[in-house]
Amino acid sequence: MIILFTDFGHASVYVGQVKSVLYQHAPRVRQIDLLHDAPAFNIKASAHLLAALAPQFPPDSVFLTVVDPGVGSVREAAMVFADGRWFVGPDNGLLSVVAARADKPKFWLIHWRPRKLSHTFHGRDLFAPIAAFIAKDEFPHDKMDETTSLRVQLGAQDLAEIIYIDNYGNAMTGMRAKSLKFDNQLLVHGGRLRRATIFADVPGGTPFWYENCVGLAEIAISSGNAAQELDLKIGDAVEVVK
Amino acid sequence: MIILFTDFGHASVYVGQVKSVLYQHAPRVRQIDLLHDAPAFNIKASAHLLAALAPQFPPDSVFLTVVDPGVGSVREAAMVFADGRWFVGPDNGLLSVVAARADKPKFWLIHWRPRKLSHTFHGRDLFAPIAAFIAKDEFPHDKMDETTSLRVQLGAQDLAEIIYIDNYGNAMTGMRAKSLKFDNQLLVHGGRLRRATIFADVPGGTPFWYENCVGLAEIAISSGNAAQELDLKIGDAVEVVK
């Protein structure tokens, strides 16, 4: 199973091109679109979102991850094996949160460059073929070298920022709920939010936070749109208070 | 074939998680994204849209349907067998229009709860596994009980409201064209609209209604964007006049 996690835009002409390459290299492998609207240009938020989502997928899943504002510049191409899953993408920090939280991760630098390599679309020309090789269980030994770490590392610690806003206006933070105490409150844009277990526990219209479906602290309003009402944007700071 | 009909947002991180669960449970079953932008929080419009779209799919299709603002509260989980197709989702009215229009529908309450059940994401944890069992023809007898009806019923009758606006600005109503007389006009926001058979019959710029590709009365403007020009939104009332 290949999982796509990119900032291409779900509506873009880029997704289909990548999927065609994957299909040509690995026709029997299922492809799943996890996210094509990862926060563009925001590697930090994307790295934390990826780290929260990855454990939802089974062992041996191969993640093709592209949030890559530095494509065509000097950044390296990398692969990480972390907690049973594979991650292929730019070595710009994107894979580094997953890696830092994993038990004995392994790292490779991809030195292979295809003959036809677009300056701006390594997702299609470089990362997709590598991901396909891994997914069909043909490790491309000749295309990469094992290494001891990533070049760019964001670390394992939580990110006290908004990292994703969903269709209902709920705002995920980069903080894992298990890192917080049960009575911790979140301070955002000057307002204090208490924790609730489920939406139904909170009167309509009151903002709160809760542990969301992937283990993150998420800000919501029962029967309301938290992002709109609290004016939350990706990258906004969140503070933990008692 | 599993058909996904949700309000997750096509661009959200939720769709891929559900598809991964479906794939793990039923790897050989084709998954089709019908709609991930069902009118959020609007069960009535969503139920009527689902009822209009379902007949386009072949017998034995399994619909995984999630428009579920009450997730985590007391609403039940249900399954309906209606006119040869299966529908899995919340018992909040969403499945009730399909059911009310079917010949001898059957009903089940899903009493099974998985060990790991997110308070806010029953689509992934509860409905997806059930849909997968049905789709691979392994009826989960131990997970549900047959019952005689749904708890929340919206009835079989048409809905005189806008229920969907497409990419071109055409606005679907919840009224089936066959329920209307040929010379009926539609009154919306004070304007009267005549019926036409095809766009080419109407001068450019004139609003009209016609029977759309799924049998609903739909409001359009030839060479124009009806939703913008008539200021139509989902939930707006439409009246039938002579």
Next chain:
Amino acid sequence: MIILFTDFGHASVYVGQVKSVLYQHAPRVRQIDLLHDAPAFNIKASAHLLAALAPQFPPDSVFLTVVDPGVGSVREAAMVFADGRWFVGPDNGLLSVVAARADKPKFWLIHWRPRKLSHTFHGRDLFAPIAAFIAKDEFPHDKMDETTSLRVQLGAQDLAEIIYIDNYGNAMTGMRAKSLKFDNQLLVHGGRLRRATIFADVPGGTPFWYENCVGLAEIAISSGNAAQELDLKIGDAVEVVK
């Protein structure tokens, strides 16, 4: 492999209906969503975008192409075989740029009409079944007649307009980079843009053009959103200057 290229809207209820029909007719054929946000009502831009994207896909790919504002009127339905790939869609110019640039293309008029044919959704009822037949290698001889050309022809030459804007705000033109000289500049909205090879060659904030991942001249701003900052829209004219 069937490639979908439409203006239905990625979030619409139309895509899933088409995919269900394709799946019923050709269950073993892979379907790839290339674009569902082709410039609606803009056949010219869509035709040039299709012509640039098609060569990214392997021989024998079948393109189901629907940008079809005249659906239900007198326009014909057509199929083109061009440089090893198949294209099924309306004969309104959409397929004509691909065809004009191909070596010895072949043409067919589709005279078949299904018993159930929506006036507004030939993508589902007419084009999808034809595309499925081609993709599963069962040429529908009884449904079409070979012909010598398309009715509507836009020609092989480049289009000096913006034809697509991506998620990052980069604006593709309908001009192939290989048609331009290396020192050509582009004039758009009164501003002159030089060519660069890669983003990293250009100071942040400076607009430029470069050969994009499908061979087109594309306008971008390093570390910026060109479409917003230069106020670019699909259809805007671009001029080549020395």
